[in-house]
Amino acid sequence: ILNVEQSPQSLHVQEGDSTNFTCSFPSSNFYALHWYRWETAKSPEALFVMTLNGDEKKKGRISATLNTKEGYSYLYIKGSQPEDSATYLCARRSPGSNYKLTFGKGTLLTVNP
C-alpha cells in the first residue's frame, strides 16, 4: 500500500446497529495514525491519535484499534445513532515530514433512524 486507503467508501446502517470500517496504510516508517470525524458543514474533529502497535482507544461508543505491523486500523461504532452520521477520516504522518499528514478519502457513514 502506497497511500492511506479507507473502506468502504460509504456505508448505510440502521439506528442501533454496530458497524466498523478500515484504514490501511504503509506499515514502514510508521509514527502515528489519526482518526477524524467530519460532519457536513462543520470542521473535521479529532477523535484519536494512535501510536503503538496494539493500541486501543475509546471515546463513548466509538473505539479504534491499531496494527502497525500489517498497516491497518479499525474504527468501531457500537449502537449507531443518527448523530454519528459523518465522514470518518484517517491520516498518518507522511514519510520524510515531521508534521505533514496524509489523509485517506474517508468513509461516509449514514445512520438511518
Add this chain to the structure above:
Amino acid sequence: DAGVIQSPRHEVTEMGQEVTLRCKPISGHDYLFWYRQTMMRGLELLIYFNNNVPIDDSGMPEDRFSAKMPNASFSTLKIQPSEPRDSAVYFCASSQKGLTSGQGWETQYFGPGTRLLVL
C-alpha cells in the same frame, strides 16, 4: 478559545478573478496548515507554516496559488487567476508543537472551511 477561524465561509467568483482566503489559527499554536478538499482527491495538504515560515509548499498546485503568514495570528491563501477546477472546500488547521515533537502525534484543529465556487 474560538477555535480556528476562516473567512469567508462561502465564495462564488468568476474565472480569472483573484480569490483571497483568510485564516486565524488558535492562539499559541505554532503550526498552520492549508488543505483543499475535493471529491476526486480527498483532503490534500497544500502548504504548512511553522512560526510563520513556510516549511513545505510541495502541495501547492501551481504558481497561481500563493500563501502568506505575516504574523502568528493570520494567514492568507490567494488564487490568482482563479479557474473552475479550483472549486473546492479549503480548510485551515493549526497545531501546537508537542512534547515529543516531530513524531506526527500532534492533533490538528480544523477551521470550518471556505467553500469556493469558480464559475
